[in-house]
Amino acid sequence: MSETSEFPIRVRGLKNVFGDHVVHEGLDLEVRKGEIIGVVGGSGTGKSVLMRSIIGLQVPAEGEIEVLGSKITDARDDEDIDIRSRWGVLFQGGALFSTLTVAENVEVPLREFYPEIKDELRHEIARYKVLLSGLPANATGKYPSELSGGMKKRAGLARALALDPELLFLDEPTAGLDPIGAAAFDQLILGLQQTLDLTVFLITHDLDTLYEICDRVAVLADRKVIACGTIPELLALDHPWIQEYFNGPRGRAAQSAKHRNDTRADAAGSSAPAPLDETAQEQQEG
């Protein structure tokens, strides 16, 4: 199998079926190295099923999926394990283990993939990932029930980053966050993507996220990716769903907000938001 440096994710001719419900048919997608690709589409168009197929949790009826040069669709067990350690996933809602602290949650993949790591080092790595995700140090010992929604997302992100992944999969990361918390989370993802040189596959309904941090957007409709490009490229297309999505009232508001932010950032000489202290973070991410 070829090591695909330019396209770490390649999907060709994907078909997914549940009973007589065909979710995907003839779906193709190529994700470029180092990009943040937003994946959008109406509810039930199969965004999560696509993500699950790419990470090997959903066996497709037809098609070929290549991730980091390995065919997920026929990976051997040993190869599968190697590949799984090269990506991190933030599922909808964070999917944290409720009986484990934040640090223990982050340690789960470390224990699974690197059982030989000594306890002290594992604790240190977990602590570093928690801080990297913008949580205060004292969050390490907290249980998920003690965290706000935004903090849970950050804890889930810390776990997704535990193994220093090359690919990061995010399923609706800003869903349920207030606009300020969502904007802070967008900037966190953008900062991490740039610092850690990540390729990010990001499912979202959040138009602000698309405008603020996505390099390209893939649109799912009619069981496949009907278009993939920058937002200006998509806006030039005549498809009714794309036009309504990006040119509807919410799409126009997000476009104006992006324009305002860019203008402000130009004036201030930087687009980086000020770091939040813990109290502000809890208040903002409620």
Ligand SMILES: Nc1ncnc2c1ncn2[C@@H]1O[C@H](COP(=O)(O)OP(=O)(O)OP(=O)(O)O)[C@@H](O)[C@H]1O
């Ligand atoms: N395990 C499953 N068994 C049966 N049907 C499923 C299963 N998983 C997903 N589906 C169906 O596949 C379709 C696509 O689901 P998916 O969750 O990928 O949609 P989505 O685009 O992510 O939606 P949303 O934006 O609402 O999260 C839906 O009709 C869903 O009911």
